[in-house]
Amino acid sequence: MSYPTVTLNDGVTMPQIGFGVFQVPEDETTAAVTAALEAGYRSIDTAAVYRNERGVGRALAQSGIPRDELFVTTKLWNTDQGSASARPALVASLARLGLDHVDLYLIHWPAPGRGLFAETWTAFEELRASGLTRSIGVSNFLPEHLEEIIALGGSVPVVNQIEVHPELQQRDIQAADQLHGIVTEAWSPLAQAGVLGDPVVTEIAEAHGRTPAQVVLRWHLEQGRVVIPKSVTPSRISENLAITDFSLTPDEVARIDGLERGGRTGPNPATFNG
Template sequence: MNTITLNNGVEIPQLGYGVFQIPDAATEAAVTTALDAGYRSIDTAAVYGNETGVGRALAASDLARDDLFITTKLWIADLGRASARDALNASLDRLGLDRVDLYLIHWPAPATDAYLEAWQGLEDLLAEGLTRAIGVSNFLPEHLDRVIALGGTVPAVNQIELHPALQNRDSAAANAKHGIATEAWSPLAQGAVLEDAAVVAAASAHGVSPAQVVLRWHLQQGRIVIPKSVTPARIAANLDVFGFDLSVEELAAIDGLERDGRTGPHPATFNG
């Protein structure tokens, strides 16, 4: 498994497993399937309502804790310095863990400045060893600028919607400028790009699926990805993307697919 070294020296698997929209009752089986397939990075969030299911799968696994990379997120209802601590402790209880590897502010909710107080709370949690790295999710460049202007820790990750139909170039460029790793959620655009001609052509040329082509496109451009599926064959196939390389021409053709293909709300307008 390829890894990305974050700006604080922590290594994260470049390809992880996301559990967005998986009901808690189904999450244990899905995560167990992912772990058995070879995933070692699991991405969840308090608001997903399935941290308990993730925790059951982790508890049932015979994998060492140090071999796993677990991410969860602080929801906007808990933005604040003290409330961030309470929220992470609640997440840890549900996960059955004494620490996570990455803790993210889930949305900036820019109608207030509470995300700045929350960031200071995450710095406290990092210093206390309750998480190995801290970052943000859905932050636009202006939100990153305000966090960095606090003069403390620079986020290790910014998890944003990014796929061939929505490449979020301004946010990705801001991440790179500040040494922040870009992590793509909805990396397959919920299937919306899998029939595009450039993707289909590359899949045919390499004897792989369109989904594998899109994931390879992300990986070759240095992004972290967290595809989600509950189908065992697709879970395994999404991990089997290290045996081929897209050409410069194929990468450029997929780069050219950008359109307003957003699958979620815009960070500037979503306040909860």
């Protein structure tokens, strides 16, 4: 089965549905990623701060899947920002992953209080040029943070990975991403399961004979976002991928759009410095 992809602004193709491992313990990561790969996922999203890159790497190595069929993302933690530490941090991540390059490397948070994300972005451009990552992007960047790195006159991030779900849609950031040709990637796309019991979601799920999670993930896809749902349960891992054979009506999309409540589950990027 083929799954939808998006073409990034540097010409690289990225699966629109990926598997996230945030909060998956190291000792459970290999089994979870193995289940995801067996279900058909080819995009895996991790981060240095998750402390499970080794578990991801073991699953990738054991899968036997050719490297060019995989799309692996990891992220630079806030304490490693800066021109001197970005490269050693990526080299360490690659060693844990057992890879010679990643497909996408992200600045995990702008950490504005540190004042280093612009300098870090310049270092990221050098990492891409050296072949340690195919593409470079950011995570949790607000419009003003995007403007600051775009003003450097170099590369534009290919992705901005932000918290997006029906209760926190961050339309201002999504609009800024779109303006600059940046793909919005949704972390916590299901609000850590917080939206799955919403009456609007459950009613739409019932109408389609689908799970609430499938409906919310389909809502993301239909608006062009990349999603990285997380689960350690094989049946749910498979269900979360099975969202390409149905569509929502414009009215259903609008009803889910109407669930915005400012319901942030993670830190505020304007103030979080890690």
